[in-house]
Amino acid sequence: MLAENHIISSCVIERGTVFKDDVMLFENKEADLAEFLLSVYQHFQLNYPKFYKMDNLSKLGWLASEVLLKDIFRNDQYQPEEVGLVLANRNSSLDNDIKYFESAKEIASPSLFVYTLPNIVIGEICIRNNFKGEHGFYIQDTFDAGFIAGQVNYLLDNSILKACICGWVDVLGQDNKAALYLVEKNQTGKSKPFSIKNINSIFETI
Amino acid sequence: MEKDVFVVADNVLSPIGKTTIENFDQLKKNISGVKEQHDPAISPRPFFASLFNDRDINIEPGRTKFEQLLIDSIADALQNSGIDPIDKKTILIVSSTKGNISLLETEEHTPELERRIALSTSARLVAENFGFVNIPIIISNACISGVMGIITGMRLLRTGQYENAVVAGVDVISSFVLSGFESFQALSTQVCRPFDKSRDGLNLGEGAATIILSTDKQYAGNIKVLGGSVSNDANHISGPSRTGQELSFAIDQSLKEAVLSTDDISFISAHGTATPYNDEMEAKAINLSNLQSVPLNSLKGYYGHTLGAAGLIESVISIQSLKEELLLPTPGYNESGVTQSVNVVTDIKPIQAKNFIKTASGFGGCNAAVIFGK
Numbered sequence: 335m336l337a338e339n340h341i342i343s344s345c346v347i348e349r350g351t352v353f354k355d356d357v358m359l360f361e362n363k364e365a366d367l368a369e370f371l372l373s374v375y376q377h378f379q380l381n382y383p384k385f386y387k388m389d390n391l392s393k394l395g396w397l398a399s400e401v402l403l404k405d406i407f408r409n410d411q412y413q414p415e416e417v418g419l420v421l422a423n424r425n426s427s428l429d430n431d432i433k434y435f436e437s438a439k440e441i442a443s444p445s446l447f448v449y450t451l452p453n454i455v456i457g458e459i460c461i462r463n464n465f466k467g468e469h470g471f472y473i474q475d476t477f478d479a480g481f482i483a484g485q486v487n488y489l490l491d492n493s494i495l496k497a498c499i500c501g502w503v504d505v506l507g508q509d510n511k512a513a514l515y516l517v518e519k520n521q522t523g524k525s526k527p528f529s530i531k532n533i534n535s536i537f538e539t540i
Numbered sequence: 541m542e543k544d545v546f547v548v549a550d551n552v553l554s555p556i557g558k559t560t561i562e563n564f565d566q567l568k569k570n571i572s573g574v575k576e577q578h579d580p581a582i583s584p585r586p587f588f589a590s591l592f593n594d595r596d597i598n599i600e601p602g603r604t605k606f607e608q609l610l611i612d613s614i615a616d617a618l619q620n621s622g623i624d625p626i627d628k629k630t631i632l633i634v635s636s637t638k639g640n641i642s643l644l645e646t647e648e649h650t651p652e653l654e655r656r657i658a659l660s661t662s663a664r665l666v667a668e669n670f671g672f673v674n675i676p677i678i679i680s681n682a683c684i685s686g687v688m689g690i691i692t693g694m695r696l697l698r699t700g701q702y703e704n705a706v707v708a709g710v711d712v713i714s715s716f717v718l719s720g721f722e723s724f725q726a727l728s729t730q731v732c733r734p735f736d737k738s739r740d741g742l743n744l745g746e747g748a749a750t751i752i753l754s755t756d757k758q759y760a761g762n763i764k765v766l767g768g769s770v771s772n773d774a775n776h777i778s779g780p781s782r783t784g785q786e787l788s789f790a791i792d793q794s795l796k797e798a799v800l801s802t803d804d805i806s807f808i809s810a811h812g813t814a815t816p817y818n819d820e821m822e823a824k825a826i827n828l829s830n831l832q833s834v835p836l837n838s839l840k841g842y843y844g845h846t847l848g849a850a851g852l853i854e855s856v857i858s859i860q861s862l863k864e865e866l867l868l869p870t871p872g873y874n875e876s877g878v879t880q881s882v883n884v885v886t887d888i889k890p891i892q893a894k895n896f897i898k899t900a901s902g903f904g905g906c907n908a909a910v911i912f913g914k
Contacts, residue, residue, distance in 0.1 A: 442723035447721075450641075453903075454682075
């Protein structure tokens, strides 16, 4: 029997609200998605010029990772290869695919084309934090906590990773949802067991 | 003791053949699918790519070309494999970068179209066709999707969660994908030339492949998946690592998991897209992993870059190389054009091969390596 892993922190962004560890940190329900994402960036006083170049999927996932890791994750705790990501969503990069396709009718833009892959959000989070470990992007019709947990537990239990960010990042038009979990082997004062029940209950925060 | 993961059956469905054997026989004759294409639906200009002749694909009503290719490839691999898709111990894994994205080009944009494009819709359709009982796993992780499918299957089997995995990958080329690579100036104006001094970009390609894996001991003696690993460059979303360190890490981790040393690797099936940056990075990684003297090929001059299917097609062909003890060359290669030397195979030759490593890299800074062996 393998030891259980632990949710060190979580971040859920949905319907114009930002939650960290079950506490609402920010709300802006009036804005459209692009304005909302910018308001989150400004509220948390983030300073990362690359943010402005990202598509909405990467912005959403990147913002959620910033809130997730803030004040809790020390980059010097682990080697770059010891931290990775397991993410999933329903609509792949379709939100940006539509924008790329419309633009390509005039002139195809490489800066839009690069975001026509869902795993680019993983790349953005890796670049920001110098994470170089295992990662994967999966497409699911609905969030499958059991599958995500299986993948993450495999990576941690086999010492392929020591810390893993996992969860869901999905954008299509104005519909959007992010639910990220920082999972590690050792528990902390505030951590919760990395169980399917806890994963699903955090997912349904909002 | 970790469970052994055996290769039970496989398929490559490409413009040059409908089965693994058909494809391998074509490659033995040095026949390539890459040629100059004139298809205004894809590009107003002629371009080099390996594309299906759509008359050769019998698309049944309700299915798209992407789904039909997936079904045809899986059907051939399953035939006479002894693997039952209806068994709850069997899982289907689908790898693709863009799936049904070409529907954006031809269909009216509605919420229904968005559902139709979703990869989970295609995967469900394919699963229902064969009667797979488990919800399929879908991987969309740029150009390492195919290799990741194999690694994911290997791991799910090792944990005992499933006993058999049917891993299939497909991508089709439409104006969406072609215009994007063109905007990056990543397309070659000739048949691509991996690792060569005069390489100037990649060719795109269409294709499908399937590998069926099992931990069932009745397959002991078959070729095995021995190890695999994924890494990220954390450097740039569209350009590869400057050092190759991260791909090298994935190679080293795969060797460690396979409990093999560099001396045990008989050949490398490289990603070798023939873009200046990819091949340079790959050569550096191979040197960092001390594999520079190991014979290496890139099959991109035969198939083009088949995106999410590439890792699967190239793994299946390399498995066939192990079986037939024949090492395939790298079409288009003449003179080294990378700063650190690698041992590029230029002519087909017999080889006493035991194990090979397959590498892949892609947008988002992703790298993957997987090792197969006897």
